[in-house]
Amino acid sequence: MLLLSLYWAFIKIGLFTFGGGYAMIPLMEAEMINRYGWLTAAEFLDIVAVAEMTPGPVAVNAATFIGYRLAGVPGSLLATLGVITPSLVILLLLGRFLMAFIQDQRSERFFKGLRPAMIALILTAAFTLGQAALINLTTILIFAGLLILSLLRKVNPLYLICLGALLGLILYPY
Amino acid sequence: MQPEETVPVQRVSLLTIFLVFFKVGAFTIGGGYAMLPVIQREVVHRHKWLKQSVFFDSLIVTQSIPGPLALNNAIIIGQRLRGFSGGIIAALGVITPSVLVILAVVSFFFPYFRHNTYVQAVFYGLRPAVVALITAAALNLARELLRSWASAILAAVLLAVNLLFEIHPIVIMLIGGLAGLVIFWKREG
Numbered sequence: 001m002l003l004l005s006l007y008w009a010f011i012k013i014g015l016f017t018f019g020g021g022y023a024m025i026p027l028m029e030a031e032m033i034n035r036y037g038w039l040t041a042a043e044f045l046d047i048v049a050v051a052e053m054t055p056g057p058v059a060v061n062a063a064t065f066i067g068y069r070l071a072g073v074p075g076s077l078l079a080t081l082g083v084i085t086p087s088l089v090i091l092l093l094l095g096r097f098l099m100a101f102i103q104d105q106r107s108e109r110f111f112k113g114l115r116p117a118m119i120a121l122i123l124t125a126a127f128t129l130g131q132a133a134l135i136n137l138t139t140i141l142i143f144a145g146l147l148i149l150s151l152l153r154k155v156n157p158l159y160l161i162c163l164g165a166l167l168g169l170i171l172y173p174y
Numbered sequence: 175m176q177p178e179e180t181v182p183v184q185r186v187s188l189l190t191i192f193l194v195f196f197k198v199g200a201f202t203i204g205g206g207y208a209m210l211p212v213i214q215r216e217v218v219h220r221h222k223w224l225k226q227s228v229f230f231d232s233l234i235v236t237q238s239i240p241g242p243l244a245l246n247n248a249i250i251i252g253q254r255l256r257g258f259s260g261g262i263i264a265a266l267g268v269i270t271p272s273v274l275v276i277l278a279v280v281s282f283f284f285p286y287f288r289h290n291t292y293v294q295a296v297f298y299g300l301r302p303a304v305v306a307l308i309t310a311a312a313l314n315l316a317r318e319l320l321r322s323w324a325s326a327i328l329a330a331v332l333l334a335v336n337l338l339f340e341i342h343p344i345v346i347m348l349i350g351g352l353a354g355l356v357i358f359w360k361r362e363g
Contacts, residue, residue: 012344014240014241014242015240015241016240016343016344016347017240017241017242018239018240018347019237019315020237020241020242020243020244021243021311022307022308022311022312024242025308026343027343027344030342030343034340042301045300045301045304045305046297046300046301048304049297049300049301049303049304050276050279051276052203052304052307053203054203054272054275054276054279055199055200055201055202055203055271055272055275056199056200056202056268056269056271056272056275056276057199057209057242057243057244057245057268057269057272058242059242060242060245060268060269060272060273061272061275061276064272064273064276064277065276065279065280068276068277068280068281069280073277076273076276076277077273080269080272080273083241083242084241084242084245084265084269086240086241087239087240087241087242087245087246087249087265088249088261088262088265090239090240090241091239091246091249091250091253091261092249092253092258092261092262095253098235098239099235102234102235102238102239106355107238109354109355109357109358109359110351110352110354110355111238111351111354112325112354112357112358113328113350113351113352113353113354113355113357113358114347114350114351114354115315115319115325115350116319116320116325116326116328116329116332116350116354117328117329117332117346117347117349117350117351118315118347118350119312119315119316119319119320119329119333120329120330120332120333120335120336120346120350121332121336121343121346121347122308122311122312122315123309123312123333124333124336124337125308126305126308126309126312127337129304129305129308130305130309132301133301133302133304133305134302134305139298139299139301139302140302142299142302142303142306143302143303143305143306143309144306145306146302146303146306146307147306147309147310150306150307150310151310151313151314156208157307158203158208160303160306160307161300161303161304161307163303164299164300164302164303164304164306165296165299165300165303166299167299167303168295168296168297168298168299168300169292169295169296169299171298171299172291172294172295172298172299174291174295
């Protein structure tokens with residue numbers, strides 16, 4: 001049953017991640033932390049960090065990692081298959097309807113409303129996850145510094161992650 | 175197959191498709207947007223499977239459908255080259271390195287080092303870094319997309335609703351999309 005709910009949870013995540021990258025974070029948080037209680041917010045952040053530092057799409061990496069944590073190798077494979085299933089179905093089976101859908105003016109308007117919703121969702125996720133990560137002045141300063149850096153110039157997220165790791169090593173209260 | 179869209183040199187083998195997308199998966203760190211130049215280099219410049227313009231068209235499609243960008247792009251290109259099986263093989267190629275690397279990390283590295291003080295120190299810094307990245311992603315999106323008052327107000331209202339009540343993200347997305355259908359009615363063609 002765990003395997004099935006894992007597969008289903010990741011199908012939902014694959015199906016509703018629009019725009020790639022961090023668009024999957026709110027859904028993963030809702031499913032993994034709030035709905036099933038499979039992970040704590042801190043564990044989730046650790047997994048996203050590892051997913052960001054390893055090769056491959058972040059959503060796929062996170063799916064493999066979470067699946068393994070919950071149900072070993074079968075779990076990792078099912079979670080990963082779950083996250084890619086919607087893409088495969090939409091592109092390979094519904095391909096002929098796809099262009100008509102994309103060019104339809106109604107779907108364009110739908111997407112115009114979807115984008116503000118994504119911004120609201122990602123900001124909310126940052127807020128709730130922040131409560132698990134920003135636990136003292138040091139972590140708040142790491143957060144603020146890296147946020148300002150990434151808003152000022154286009155830095156590869158990988159460098160920011162590495163900088164965070166380095167700051168953690170230096171500033172950790174040993 | 176329209177001859178001016180794909181460059182019909184020879185029939186590409188499924189193994190080649192797998193290996194090219196395996197390479198794309200293995201050599202890009204940082205997700206989606208980091209992969210696109212790598213896919214472009216392999217598919218347009220190196221193997222000359224697609225013209226540049228067709229590659230950009232496939233990007234437009236991937237941005238309007240759900241799922242990881244690199245994965246969607248791989249499926250579209252694989253399908254163009256070898257139909258249904260090409261799409262499946264390209265998808266498997268792009269995810270295989272992820273699965274192998276993550277399984278190696280979590281089954282060998284993690285259990286032994288998780289409680290090590292230095293590893294804990296690294297994650298102490300990584301957590302706020304990830305939150306900063308997520309916040310920056312939202313703010314950059316906002317900068318790009320909220321050029322109209324209607325979008326900005328919609329985002330603010332949905333943010334308030336989402337912070338006050340526990341609502342599933344899918345519901346928020348549907349509300350946003352439906353609101354878009356109504357709000358953007360008749361504006362611009």
